[in-house]
Ligand SMILES: [Zn+2]
Ligand SMILES: [Zn+2]
């Protein structure tokens with residue numbers, strides 16, 4: 001056992017890698033790509049379902065919607081909002097859907 | 103003919119008579135003149151024999167049967183009424199003469215009465231048959247219908263005609279029982295008392311006499327038992343009460359409660375047998391009830407006084423007796439139930455206060471389960487599994503489980519129970535078989551059901567589940583799923599929703615890895631390392647409680663990050679990935695030693711070690727600027743590598759100050775070729791537990807708000823108090839919410855315009871759609 005170290009120590013070549021990477025067990029977390037974590041309409045975090053969906057146990061269906069203005073809300077919160085007011089609650093621009101999360 | 107006492111023979115005989123009668127009618131249909139005195143004389147002679155069960159030759163019987171017919175259809179006037187009156191006279195005289203005999207045999211009253219009753223009642227049946235034609239053609243037709251009776255019509259009921267059998271019994275009742283009843287009943291009661299004292303009595307006579315009170319009313323369909331009850335049963339029950347009140351008093355002097363109960367149970371069962379020997383079945387329950395009142399209800403204080411000791415000393419036989427007795431009287435069991443509850447509670451609290459050492463969770467759970475199973479077994483075996491005691495067990499266990507070990511801090515039980523499950527679900531060398539683990543997890547649900555703060559349990563459980571899943575040290579995914587399903591069954595879908603999402607994330611991640619590898623092949627790309635990823639859904643996982651240190655991803659990993667990001671963005675819309683370095687790990691191989699080692703390390707350790715591919719020596723400051731790690735985190739990780747002898751601290755100083763120089767230990771040796779650098783999993787700190795409780799509070803607020811929205815949406819408008827009650831009842835399955843917290847949530851929802859204060863009524867809220 002002691003012999004392994006003794007041989008290699010002095011003869012090490014500088015260019016060789018000392019450690020090579022074999023395996024990486026990575027962990028990542030996904031979340032909606034939003035500027036603000038909280039839905040400004042219901043004031044619940046967008047990663048959690050809005051209160052109405054939580055009350056009805058429809059957490060899985062509660063996705064996020066982005067407008068052309070880049071503001072985002074729960075899709076269900078926004079659908080109710082636009083029935084009364086077709087402007088983004090944050091910047092007052094006309095609400096045009098840019099994309100819906102999936 | 104009448105010596106044939108056998109019922110079957112008797113019926114056969116009657117059938118013969120019927121056919122004879124039919125024959126006779128065809129023979130002499132024509133009514134004829136009949137001399138009443140002469141015919142009645144013949145009938146009377148035969149009837150005297152019939153009523154005393156003397157032998158009547160068949161031809162004579164047949165002739166009398168036709169005589170009755172002849173009188174009923176006599177020309178020019180039917181003589182039925184006369185026949186009826188004469189027969190009635192005869193029976194009355196007969197019974198009166200019997201009465202004289204019976205009444206004069208006072209010392210032998212019951213036996214004499216019984217003998218004549220036997221004869222007379224049988225004889226009356228035969229007479230009823232002999233008068234078959236009179237009964238069916240004359241009396242039944244004249245008898246008023248029930249409807250006529252109901253409307254009254256002012257008819258004197260005494261003038262009612264009766265079939266001959268009924269007439270005979272009615273006469274017996276009037277002329278025998280009535281005048282004799284005082285003596286009769288008194289003697290019956292004396293005899294039964296003798297029986298209770300263990301003396302010899304004649305069951306046939308006693309039962310026969312008593313039953314005659316029912317039998318004489320045989321035709322009285324509505325009031326069959328009235329005579330029996332008025333004449334006998336009422337007095338008998340009084341007498342029974344008197345007798346056993348005295349007995350109970352006698353037993354109480356100089357006996358222990360245990361002896362008293364034993365005697366009483368014996369006495370009760372004897373008396374039940376006695377009822378069956380002597381009485382009409384309708385009396386059985388009344389007698390038993392009377393005895394229970396005298397032995398149990400009258401002495402509840404005495405019996406209750408014994409419950410405390412008996413329950414605590416676990417005197418099973420006494421408990422069984424006590425239960426048998428107390429259950430029979432109204433509210434008798436309440437005190438015993440309370441004693442059992444208190445005792446279980448004390449036993450359980452005692453058991454859990456005695457636990458010490460390092461595996462507190464296991465000791466706690468197994469102590470509670472032991473107490474639960476011991477008493478639940480006892481209740482099944484000794485107390486007939488009575489629901490009231492099962493309820494007491496539940497209340498006691500709930501008190502035990504939710505007791506606070508320290509009044510100043512929250513109850514430990516939810517945390518301990520979660521840790522117990524974690525211990526069972528973690529792969530390790532516990533030496534337990536799969537089915538043992540399964541059984542223990544199932545049993546843990548028993549404790550879980552008693553928890554008040556199920557959400558606290560859930561918080562700890564989810565943290566531990568997260569660790570097991572990410573570190574891959576779960577016994578099996580099947581066991582994890584089974585446990586989540588058990589919790590779901592016990593507490594509902596919503597409760598396990600996040601646990602289930604975690605479980606699903608792991609399964610979906612396996613799919614991502616497979617698809618990612620295919621995508622890489624299609625794009626002719628290679629990473630050069632073995633890459634595996636878990637993608638977790640934010641919000642579902644109890645992460646991010648502690649702020650992890652930042653990290654500059656080692657250049658060796660940059661491509662993996664870039665490619666997977668691309669892959670993921672192609673598949674999903676609007677999602678972003680955050681890499682959780684604190685949860686990543688990796689394997690590196692040493693290339694500078696003859697023997698090559700494979701080392702498993704955390705992401706931070708790996709980032710430090712990989713820097714030495716570029717330089718022989720590095721200062722702490724250089725490492726810091728390349729990795730961008732926070733100072734504290736960096737120090738701990740470098741130290742762990744130095745401790746593992748992979749790096750050498752050239753300055754030899756204790757402190758890893760910024761200018762300390764580090765180099766790789768080129769003489770590294772290890773017996774094993776594959777090993778792990780002990781990761782710096784900080785021991786769970788007090789703060790972490792506190793954080794968990796704080797997070798639970800946050801969850802509770804959200805939960806309550808959702809509950810309020812759900813209730814208000816369904817009910818549209820509600821009074822303040824009703825709403826509070828509804829919220830409490832909906833939340834109770836997972837925790838006991840405080841009123842002040844509910845009030846705060848209502849305020850918040852008013853601010854968020856989910857609900858509003860009603861304009862119409864004070865103290866009322868309305869839902870805003
Ligand atoms: Zn919202
Ligand atoms: Zn929603």
Ligand SMILES: [Zn+2]
Nearest residue numbers: 069071088091
């Ligand atoms: Zn906007």
